[in-house]
Amino acid sequence: EAQVTQNPRYLITVTGKKLTVTCSQNMNHEYMSWYRQDPGLGLRQIYYSMNVEVTDKGDVPEGYKVSRKEKRNFPLILESPSPNQTSLYFCASSLLGGTQYFGPGTRLLVL
Amino acid sequence: AQSVAQPEDQVNVAEGNPLTVKCTYSVSGNPYLFWYVQYPNRGLQFLLKYITGDNLVKGSYGFEAEFNKSQTSFHLKKPSALVSDSALYFCAVRPGGDNAGNMLTFGGGTRLMVKP
Numbered sequence: 257e258a259q260v261t262q263n264p265r266y267l268i269t270v271t272g273k274k275l276t277v278t279c280s281q282n283m284n285h286e287y288m289s290w291y292r293q294d295p296g297l298g299l300r301q302i303y304y305s306m307n308v309e310v311t312d313k314g315d316v317p318e319g320y321k322v323s324r325k326e327k328r329n330f331p332l333i334l335e336s337p338s339p340n341q342t343s344l345y346f347c348a349s350s351l352l353g354g355t356q357y358f359g360p361g362t363r364l365l366v367l
Numbered sequence: 368a369q370s371v372a373q374p375e376d377q378v379n380v381a382e383g384n385p386l387t388v389k390c391t392y393s394v395s396g397n398p399y400l401f402w403y404v405q406y407p408n409r410g411l412q413f414l415l416k417y418i419t420g421d422n423l424v425k426g427s428y429g430f431e432a433e434f435n436k437s438q439t440s441f442h443l444k445k446p447s448a449l450v451s452d453s454a455l456y457f458c459a460v461r462p463g464g465d466n467a468g469n470m471l472t473f474g475g476g477t478r479l480m481v482k483p
Binding site for chain 2: 260287289291296297298299300301304306314346348350352353354355356357358359360361
């Protein structure tokens, strides 16, 4: 089944403790992206990647890092999480110029 | 810069009645427009998109959307609402063309409540 998977689905952590949220897709998509969803703000793009080793900032990149060492994986790294990063995070993938398909989401709470 | 406005935080409709969820956009050039739906505790599911051609686009679950270039709108519609349509709906836009990049800009979302 074609899908985007994220892990973990739920995460509670404390301020400053590094964490990684994984994202994987099995559709051989070139484009992958991370969004955060906050009430009333819709989804805002954090980082995106057009292909392996090609990443770029979205609208809200501060406090986040990404890497794209393999085509199927696009992990999101929070080096020193803060409470304002408490949010619902979505990974998405697509062919270049195509429709984006989203993962199930990761709900993060930073205490 | 591109932007999307969904002017209604919530839309209430009775089951069996037609529904409309509004979306207006701003983007350079011709737009690619999308509707996604989010059910409780689920990810975003793609509903439909407009790229070019017929202004009325049909999508999943009986939904359709009408592209209106002069009003820069892309309203989501369904002739007869179901209780199971209750969810959060997002409109999104990106510049048209395969070389324009994939960066989507989302509206703030509209919660649709369909009552029996």
